[in-house]
């Protein structure tokens with residue numbers, strides 16, 4: 001089932017309102033606890049769906065351009081509100097442009113996460129923001145947030161992350177191709193969390209029963225695996241994603257969990273602060289480089305694919321440090337920049353194939 005009929009079915013069968021959510025980080029647990037369906041909008045990929053994309057500067061990323069065009073064309077009219085996390089200046093601007101230029105007439109919510117989670121004031125600020133967003137979501141849902149339901153939602157999302165982490169970490173023993181694995185993981189962007197959990201549990205049962213058909217492990221870091229053909233090309237060339245640091249996928253899997261705090265707001269803040277390093281939230285590159293090195297070591301990655309969106313300042317800011325980090329380790333790196341195209345260019349396909357050939361030890365430099 002695709003998103004729109006699914007959203008309608010959730011409304012008709014469960015009385016759930018839905019919220020379009022722009023990338024990247026947001027407290028989904030609050031929406032779950034209030035029985036609100038989160039439906040994430042990563043572009044969507046392909047050509048912009050209306051000329052509203054032309055209302056913003058040509059040097060703004062395609063995620064924002066496509067999202068504005070999508071909202072303006074009525075693509076998200078089925079939802080009840082939109083949530084704009086403060087991921088970057090472009091998304092913050094989109095929150096105002098969507099109604100001024102895009103004809104978006106439904107409630108617009110914002111969520112400002114602390115940009116430097118290591119600072120002592122970050123937790124205080126975050127808890128205040130979580131309360132503020134909860135108040136706006138309560139108004140949308142038409143009900144008060146029950147602390148017990150919030151505790152249950154946190155436990156549910158903890159469990160989801162446990163399974164997502166197991167699938168990503170045990171990737172080399174999972175007999176699925178990357179496209180199938182990522183389709184499963186990315187259905188979590190719009191399925192009701194309990195349904196997503198059931199799919200993850202079924203997939204996890206296959207861990208240890210085989211291997212991906214491709215055999216060369218690669219670490220991928222970037223924003224979002226679009227176009228998804230990139231995964232097919234990688235697999236077809238003989239490589240697979242052994243370690244994931246996509247903002248849309250691995251960077252949102254919370255592994256580092258202590259015993260949950262008894263106060264649900266503190267537990268929620270813990271989850272937000274425990275997510276892996278992401279340049280949309282943390283300016284300090286040290287922890288991110290150590291995180292990437294750890295992913296490469298544990299997965300035995302023989303190459304690194306950096307796959308970013310053109311004009312994405314937060315991602316691009318870290319690219320020189322990523323290059324230096326893996327150059328020092330002697331691990332080859334391929335840099336690919338995209339604009340959420342519907343298909344990969346022939347040139348990109350050739351570069352991926354040449355890169356895989358090189359790291360497999362069969363060819364020269366990519």
Ligand code: SF4
Nearest residue numbers: 061063088309312313
């Ligand atoms: S791709 Fe980069 S610049 Fe564009 S919305 Fe995402 S974080 Fe912001």
